[in-house]
Amino acid sequence: xxxxxxxxxxxxxxxxxxxxxxxxxxxxxxxxxxxxxxxxxxxxxxxxxxxxxxxxxxxxxxxxxxxxxxxxxxxxxxxxxxxxxxxxxxxxxxxxxxxxxxxxxxxxxxxxxxxxxxxxxxxxxxxxxxxxxxxxxxxxxxxxxxxxxxxxxxxxxxxxxxxxxxxxxxxxxxx
Amino acid sequence: xxxxxxxxxxxxxxxxxxxxxxxxxxxxxxxxxxxxxxxxxxxxxxxxxxxxxxxxxxxxxxxxxxxxxxxxxxxxxxxxxxxxxxxxxxxxxxxxxxxxxxxxxxxxxxxxxxxxxxxxxxxxxxxxxxxxxxxxxxxxxxxxxxxxxxxxxxxxxxxxxxxxxxxxxxxxxxxxxxxxxxxxxxxxxxxxxxxxxxxxxxxxxxxxxxxxxxxxxxxxxxxxxxxxxxxxxxxxxxxxxxxxxxxxxxxxxxxxxxxxxxxxxxxxxxxxxxxxxxxxxxxxxxxxxxxxxxxxxxxxxxxxxxxxxxxxxxxxxxxxxxxxxxxxxxxxxx
Numbered sequence: 464x465x466x467x468x469x470x471x472x473x474x475x476x477x478x479x480x481x482x483x484x485x486x487x488x489x490x491x492x493x494x495x496x497x498x499x500x501x502x503x504x505x506x507x508x509x510x511x512x513x514x515x516x517x518x519x520x521x522x523x524x525x526x527x528x529x530x531x532x533x534x535x536x537x538x539x540x541x542x543x544x545x546x547x548x549x550x551x552x553x554x555x556x557x558x559x560x561x562x563x564x565x566x567x568x569x570x571x572x573x574x575x576x577x578x579x580x581x582x583x584x585x586x587x588x589x590x591x592x593x594x595x596x597x598x599x600x601x602x603x604x605x606x607x608x609x610x611x612x613x614x615x616x617x618x619x620x621x622x623x624x625x626x627x628x629x630x631x632x633x634x635x636x637x638x
Numbered sequence: 639x640x641x642x643x644x645x646x647x648x649x650x651x652x653x654x655x656x657x658x659x660x661x662x663x664x665x666x667x668x669x670x671x672x673x674x675x676x677x678x679x680x681x682x683x684x685x686x687x688x689x690x691x692x693x694x695x696x697x698x699x700x701x702x703x704x705x706x707x708x709x710x711x712x713x714x715x716x717x718x719x720x721x722x723x724x725x726x727x728x729x730x731x732x733x734x735x736x737x738x739x740x741x742x743x744x745x746x747x748x749x750x751x752x753x754x755x756x757x758x759x760x761x762x763x764x765x766x767x768x769x770x771x772x773x774x775x776x777x778x779x780x781x782x783x784x785x786x787x788x789x790x791x792x793x794x795x796x797x798x799x800x801x802x803x804x805x806x807x808x809x810x811x812x813x814x815x816x817x818x819x820x821x822x823x824x825x826x827x828x829x830x831x832x833x834x835x836x837x838x839x840x841x842x843x844x845x846x847x848x849x850x851x852x853x854x855x856x857x858x859x860x861x862x863x864x865x866x867x868x869x870x871x872x873x874x875x876x877x878x879x880x881x882x883x884x885x886x887x888x889x890x891x892x893x894x895x896x897x898x899x900x901x902x903x904x905x906x907x908x909x910x911x912x913x914x915x916x917x918x919x920x921x922x923x924x925x926x927x928x929x930x931x932x933x934x935x936x937x938x939x940x941x942x943x944x945x946x947x948x949x950x951x952x953x954x955x956x957x958x959x960x961x962x963x964x965x966x967x968x969x970x971x972x
Contacts, residue, residue: 490674492686498760523669528662535742576698583695584702601663602699608664619666627653633695634652634688 475510477522489530505532542576579637586636592599597625654678655688659696702795703777720966732787761793769921771898779813783898787918794818807839807918809898812852821835825879830855837894839912841914843879848894856884902940909934920945924967931958931971938939 478485482503489499506529519525587595593615601612601622608622615622642719648695658675661667666823679686763814766772768790774782776792784790788806792799797817801810803824812820812831816877819829824838825845833851837932845868847854855866857876869875874889894904910932926932938955940948949960949967959972 478848481892484673488672489847491676491679520665521668523805524667524672527669527672534692538693539884542694542697542701557732576701579698580702583699602696608666619664623660623664623666626663627656630656630692630695630899631653633699634656634692635649637691638697 472518473505474522474526477528478510480509481523481526485530486525488527491533492534502530504534505533511535524568538606540549583633584637586633588630589636590632594625597622598629601626639970645683647685651682651684652674652691655685655692658689659692660905672932681891688805727731733764752758761791763789763791765789767921768923768957776813778815779812785897785918803838803840805839805840807897809835809837809895811835813909825877826859827877827879827884828857828859830857830876836869837891845877845879846874846894848874848889848891850891850895877968896939897942900942902942904936904938906935908932909958909969910937912940912952916945916948920948922965922967924949927961927970930971934958934971 474483485503485506486496487497489502490496493499506526509529510526531563574630590598596612596615600606600614601608608616608626612619612622640846661671662675674819679689689812700801701810703837715877717922741785764774764782764784766784766786768787770786772784774784774792776799777794778780780793780799782790785807787830788808790806790808791802793802794800794878795818799815799820801820801822803822810820810822810831820827822831822838824840825843827845829838829847831852831854833856834849836847836849838847838853847856849869849871853871854869856869856877857864857866867875867886869886872889873886874894875886877884890903890905893905896903897915900918902912912924912930913924913926922945926934934956936956936971940951942948945967952958952969953960957972958969961968961970
């Protein structure tokens with residue numbers, strides 16, 4: 464058994480041991496025991512498909528995060544339509560004064576998505592420069608918290624605090 | 639205005655939700671953190687709502703112009719799930735993945751700075767090396783096809799979309815937005831667009847604008863209040879930077895836009911122009927050996943699939959011989 468199998472089987476062992484905890488957690492998150500079972504099954508599928516050597520600080524937290532990211536992926540699927548229609552609107556809509564004319568059935572959702580986006584984008588500019596930097600590196604450049612901390616020469620908990628401040632502000636700016 | 643208790647509670651819950659979201663995204667989070675988070679979620683329905691609000695915001699941000707300018711497309715969630723933590727190697731790999739998806743024909747992207755701090759949303763410079771065309775989709779729905787060996791800078795401001803065009807050629811398909819005009823600084827001219835498709839070229843001090851759809855207005859950059867010249871479908875405006883005059887004539891948009899389809903079309907143009915176009919189009923520069931060769935007139939369509947084939951065709955259509963040296967290609971009159 465090589466290193467790669469080692470890391471993977473350790474994670475799968477932990478998964479099997481703590482499966483009940485995971486189902487309970489995702490039942491809270493999804494408000495459905497059946498949906499939680501499906502999602503926890505998806506976590507297993509992902510684990511058995513991992514093709515990289517694994518070195519994880521907190522294996523249990525990793526399992527929770529993997530499941531939470533699967534939930535985010537589902538959310539991405541749902542939001543995609545609204546945003547695609549929003550982009551479509553930009554190129555197709557005729558504007559007369561402040562009124563937008565569009566024959567698309569989902570135009571309302573598309574307009575709402577675009578307005579949210581405008582709000583979020585301008586809210587980003589209101590953050591302090593350092594908070595913007597941390598947020599950009601983690602969210603848009605895909606760096607982990609430790610990587611952001613190392614690049615900026617700050618502590619991991621400082622990165623967490625900047626992320627928290629940014630999220631709080633962005634959330635407050637949305638209706 | 640006094641805050642009510644309810645406002646205070648909302649703010650407090652939002653703060654806790656932000657704390658959990660930030661904490662659980664970090665590698666420092668432990669299994670116990672997740673169990674504590676579960677208890678927090680269960681202690682009030684408003685907690686779950688506040689957390690879900692952050693998740694939606696988190697996903698929606700991926701469609702923000704900031705994300706597009708950095709990555710060219712929404713970020714892929716899959717990257718985040720890779721459990722590899724091999725520090726610097728990991729960063730390099732992620733960046734490489736990102737770059738691969740960034741553009742149809744990947745040119746060089748030079749981030750001038752995210753510009754989050756400035757009043758405008760962002761400034762981004764796009765540079766293509768010789769031999770590479772790049773498609774750029776801007777956040778407002780505008781598409782730019784940037785020809786090889788070109789450089790432009792795009793900046794979106796609250797009430798204007800601005801482009802600075804250095805030595806460059808590009809086709810602009812501009813999304814209509816009456817409230818935010820699309821302004822291009824090119825040489826000593828400003829081009830103002832409301833929503834249209836046109837080719838704009840700025841090479842060696844010669845500005846050339848050809849319109850395929852809509853109307854474009856051109857003004858001297860130092861006299862923006864002056865009466866603009868309106869260029870409409872099928873017209874071409876040419877202007878030498880530094881001179882007052884500009885010429886408006888009937889154009890052949892197909893010929894002007896041909897480069898976007900991998901063609902170059904010439905009507906009785908000097909061979910020196912063809913050599914300059916090919917130099918931008920391909921990695922090895924092409925020049926004419928002398929003034930006599932450069933002055934040869936050329937008409938025809940060159941399909942620009944690869945440099946060797948183009949040169950073979952060119953030498954069949956025009957009275958030239960091709961000489962290859964180590965660093966360049968020289969055309970000789972024969």
